[in-house]
Amino acid sequence: MGPRNCLGGGLLVAILAVTCAVVVTGDPCVPNPCDPDNGHCIQVGWDYRCVCRPGFMLMPDGLSCFPDATLLAVDDHDHDHDHDHDHGRDPCSPNPCDPANGQCVAEGHNYRCICRPGYQLMSDGRRCTPNAPVVDDDHDHDHDHDHDHGRDPCSPNPCDPANGQCVAEEHNYRCICRPGYRLMSDGRSCTPDAPVYSSPCSPNPCDPHYGRCIEEGGNYRCVCNRGFELMPDGRRCTGLASIADDPCTPNPCDPSNGQCVRDGRNFRCVCRPGFQLVSDGRTCAPIPRM
Numbered sequence: 001m002g003p004r005n006c007l008g009g010g011l012l013v014a015i016l017a018v019t020c021a022v023v024v025t026g027d028p029c030v031p032n033p034c035d036p037d038n039g040h041c042i043q044v045g046w047d048y049r050c051v052c053r054p055g056f057m058l059m060p061d062g063l064s065c066f067p068d069a070t071l072l073a074v075d076d077h078d079h080d081h082d083h084d085h086d087h088g089r090d091p092c093s094p095n096p097c098d099p100a101n102g103q104c105v106a107e108g109h110n111y112r113c114i115c116r117p118g119y120q121l122m123s124d125g126r127r128c129t130p131n132a133p134v135v136d137d138d139h140d141h142d143h144d145h146d147h148d149h150g151r152d153p154c155s156p157n158p159c160d161p162a163n164g165q166c167v168a169e170e171h172n173y174r175c176i177c178r179p180g181y182r183l184m185s186d187g188r189s190c191t192p193d194a195p196v197y198s199s200p201c202s203p204n205p206c207d208p209h210y211g212r213c214i215e216e217g218g219n220y221r222c223v224c225n226r227g228f229e230l231m232p233d234g235r236r237c238t239g240l241a242s243i244a245d246d247p248c249t250p251n252p253c254d255p256s257n258g259q260c261v262r263d264g265r266n267f268r269c270v271c272r273p274g275f276q277l278v279s280d281g282r283t284c285a286p287i288p289r290m
Contacts, residue, residue, distance in 0.1 A: 035063060090178065100128075106179060114167065153169075163190040201220050205222070247265060248267050257272050
């Protein structure tokens with residue numbers, strides 16, 4: 001006698017019911033259909049329901065979680081994000097943009113939110129919403145591109161992971177560096193900006209004719225050429241000679257705005273900045289302002 005069909009009547013049907021029943025053991029939450037970053041899946045019978053963590057709200061697709069709009073209100077700020085950020089603070093920290101489908105781009109002391117491909121910026125200037133679907137009757141159009149439409153060129157991240165970020169530009173990308181860093185020739189790596197060197201001898205604080213400036217750490221020292229000595233002001237140089245042989249004693253030049261410079265057995269009058277020598281070769285007059 002062959003095996004009996006489970007649909008047959010009698011006690012044997014009841015006994016074999018467990019054997020013949022199809023046991024369903026699948027978990028509707030595996031794999032996770034909900035937002036992996038800001039939500040989680042709850043099994044409801046044979047179905048599931050996505051819930052978002054505090055501060056986020058469920059989108060119409062029933063799967064994605066986005067920041068609650070009521071928590072994104074910005075007091076006393078313009079819509080164009082011209083915020084008054086402190087110097088040196090990263091305007092993208094903490095992240096003011098959509099954490100799931102957007103990214104923050106630092107622009108000086110301000111920021112700009114951009115959305116990944118397939119999303120557009122909402123009116124609050126921070127959140128991203130999916131683009132409206134575009135109906136294209138020519139399904140084969142542009143299918144031969146090297147890059148598939150909808151693929152994120154910034155995933156995986158091709159830019160410096162520590163000091164840069166990737167900005168999607170249609171089907172390509174561009175790497176930018178955070179403040180204090182500059183992009184290297186490979187277009188991906190970021191290196192610290194070279195420090196700006198400031199010399200204490202520029203502009204020259206010493207006698208421009210008979211002396212020179214020597215750097216000493218962050219300070220300077222004026223030294224005079226052979227045959228000259230430093231004057232009490234520590235900057236100008238005067239010729240070494242006895243008073244009797246000094247053509248600058250007594251001072252033949254403008255006592256207020258000029259000085260006498262020994263030139264062999266003769267002298268030359270020079271004027272301080274902002275003044276010029278007049279025709280007598282001794283008096284200093286203010287330089288006329290244009």
